[in-house]
Amino acid sequence: MKILIVEDDALHRTYLGESVRAALPECDMVLEAADGATGERLAREHASDRVVMDLQMSPRNGIEAARTIWRERPDTRILFWSNYADEANVRGISRIVPPGAAYGYVLKSASDERLRLALRSVFIEDQCVIDREVRGLQQKSTGAVSGFTDSEYEVLIDIALGLTDRTIAKRRNLSLRSVQNRLQQLYEKLGVYQPNEGDAEARFNLRSRAVTVSLLRKLVNYTALERAEIELVRWLEKEGHSHR
Amino acid sequence: MKILIVEDDALHRTYLGESVRAALPECDMVLEAADGATGERLAREHASDRVVMDLQMSPRNGIEAARTIWRERPDTRILFWSNYADEANVRGISRIVPPGAAYGYVLKSASDERLRLALRSVFIEDQCVIDREVRGLQQKSTGAVSGFTDSEYEVLIDIALGLTDRTIAKRRNLSLRSVQNRLQQLYEKLGVYQPNEGDAEARFNLRSRAVTVSLLRKLVNYTALERAEIELVRWLEKEGHSHR
DNA sequence: AGGGAAATTGCGGGTTCCCGCAGGTCATTT
DNA sequence: AAATGACCTGCGGGAACCCGCAATTTCCCT
Numbered sequence: 281m282k283i284l285i286v287e288d289d290a291l292h293r294t295y296l297g298e299s300v301r302a303a304l305p306e307c308d309m310v311l312e313a314a315d316g317a318t319g320e321r322l323a324r325e326h327a328s329d330r331v332v333m334d335l336q337m338s339p340r341n342g343i344e345a346a347r348t349i350w351r352e353r354p355d356t357r358i359l360f361w362s363n364y365a366d367e368a369n370v371r372g373i374s375r376i377v378p379p380g381a382a383y384g385y386v387l388k389s390a391s392d393e394r395l396r397l398a399l400r401s402v403f404i405e406d407q408c409v410i411d412r413e414v415r416g417l418q419q420k421s422t423g424a425v426s427g428f429t430d431s432e433y434e435v436l437i438d439i440a441l442g443l444t445d446r447t448i449a450k451r452r453n454l455s456l457r458s459v460q461n462r463l464q465q466l467y468e469k470l471g472v473y474q475p476n477e478g479d480a481e482a483r484f485n486l487r488s489r490a491v492t493v494s495l496l497r498k499l500v501n502y503t504a505l506e507r508a509e510i511e512l513v514r515w516l517e518k519e520g521h522s523h524r
Numbered sequence: 525m526k527i528l529i530v531e532d533d534a535l536h537r538t539y540l541g542e543s544v545r546a547a548l549p550e551c552d553m554v555l556e557a558a559d560g561a562t563g564e565r566l567a568r569e570h571a572s573d574r575v576v577m578d579l580q581m582s583p584r585n586g587i588e589a590a591r592t593i594w595r596e597r598p599d600t601r602i603l604f605w606s607n608y609a610d611e612a613n614v615r616g617i618s619r620i621v622p623p624g625a626a627y628g629y630v631l632k633s634a635s636d637e638r639l640r641l642a643l644r645s646v647f648i649e650d651q652c653v654i655d656r657e658v659r660g661l662q663q664k665s666t667g668a669v670s671g672f673t674d675s676e677y678e679v680l681i682d683i684a685l686g687l688t689d690r691t692i693a694k695r696r697n698l699s700l701r702s703v704q705n706r707l708q709q710l711y712e713k714l715g716v717y718q719p720n721e722g723d724a725e726a727r728f729n730l731r732s733r734a735v736t737v738s739l740l741r742k743l744v745n746y747t748a749l750e751r752a753e754i755e756l757v758r759w760l761e762k763e764g765h766s767h768r
Numbered sequence: 769a770g771g772g773a774a775a776t777t778g779c780g781g782g783t784t785c786c787c788g789c790a791g792g793t794c795a796t797t798t
Numbered sequence: 799a800a801a802t803g804a805c806c807t808g809c810g811g812g813a814a815c816c817c818g819c820a821a822t823t824t825c826c827c828t
Contacts, residue, residue, distance in 0.1 A: 291535045442733025455777050489686025699807050
């Protein structure tokens with residue numbers, strides 16, 4: 281059994297290596313990669329179907345790498361090992377995991393034992409293992425009050441990128457008013473209306489404020505923005521061409 | 525000689541401990557703290573004047589902790605050990621370092637040797653050591669083209685927080701038009717005007733877009749936002765009281 | 769098939785934002 | 799003293815935003 285480790289922090293990488301060797305004596309080969317790109321390459325060359333990797337990496341982050349790995353071998357088992365449990369990461373993963381694939385998500389703050397269990401469950405038993413803290417987010421994200429619709433999340437990203445209402449409408453194939461409706465729902469759910477006890481004037485620019493609280497609540501984060509920006513420029517180019 | 529280590533990641537903490545012991549044989553006591561708050565407490569109790577600490581921590585981040593430590597003992601030597609070299613961190617530190625204090629800033633990606641040198645320089649020789657990558661930012665931030673005036677940085681933070689023009693004016697004691705002037709300069713320097721080859725309509729909401737590119741260029745980051753938000757609510761409360 | 773909730777769209781308005789223009793103030797220069 | 803430049807300020811207008819209202823479409827459920 282071969283296992284591929286993708287993690288840019290050297291200390292964490294050696295720690296993962298030791299944990300893997302200790303938890304999985306049936307593993308006879310441990311590959312290591314220090315960034316997403318070489319991780320993808322090693323996965324391809326060695327046809328490795330068991331990967332444990334970090335999410336926060338630069339220049340090529342974990343979600344991107346996982347996407348291409350899964351595109352080439354959808355049955356790859358991937359265990360994500362991340363610092364944070366924020367909605368942006370969870371959403372990003374559940375968007376790309378192939379149906380039926382085994383994967384896991386454990387936090388770096390988890391105990392050695394928890395990591396050991398996750399390694400065995402995902403790589404030997406083909407189970408899905410998701411830390412409780414993260415699981416809480418998943419429930420919310422599909423569910424009720426504090427969770428967002430996919431469409432709401434879309435406009436959130438769009439205004440975070442700094443797009444105009446009109447541009448959003450064009451990009452998402454909606455009317456101007458529909459975009460503004462979504463925005464209203466978003467403002468509502470983010471609790472951005474706080475005229476400070478009734479009477480006084482509004483202190484916040486709703487649009488910008490919405491982005492701020494999303495950042496503070498970790499509904500979006502830096503890597504999510506980065507990814508979205510890349511998609512945006514791609515779309516902008518396509519748009520530009522079709523208009524001349 | 526006593527040395528206090530403040531770092532929330534367990535692996536990095538033990539690594540730092542080993543490095544300190546290896547680089548500084550004259551050190552006979554190493555204290556460890558896993559977050560900013562206990563770091564402050566240990567520093568107070570043990571009257572420690574040599575601290576090495578991480579910047580990215582939660583709930584209480586490194587800059588806050590450093591501020592209170594320096595407030596109590598301005599001659600404390602602090603070596604910051606950080607993942608990133610972005611303008612928000614550099615600005616945050618140079619804003620709170622007491623005149624004459626010795627401090628250092630090295631990246632986690634630095635080699636063992638570089639860390640060793642920094643430890644000895646800051647803690648033994650009372651020198652200031654700043655990684656080259658970070659130094660580049662410092663030059664820019666006080667200087668010419670791509671750097672910002674302090675006042676421009678202020679409005680940047682304010683719109684990142686989602687404030688209205690009017691509110692910014694009140695907070696900074698300016699007229700509405702002056703705030704808008706600063707904003708124009710900001711938009712100019714951030715290069716936010718890109719109507720995509722002349723004719724076409726504007727695709728970006730300048731205000732939001734400015735925040736986005738500042739984030740992408742790491743002129744502001746999550747912890748800077750967090751700090752600014754705290755200051756903001758403090759100001760809002762004061763304002764609220766004075767108005768009834 | 770039919771009823772009802774949810775989403776989409778148009779219209780109209782009030783507000784905020786973005787910014788050119790035209791003065792002001794203050795400090796430094798010549 | 800005049801001149802230059804940097805900054806702040808008021809005015810006005812066009813564009814974008816925020817949103818209530820109401821009509822329509824879409825979707826889902828029994």
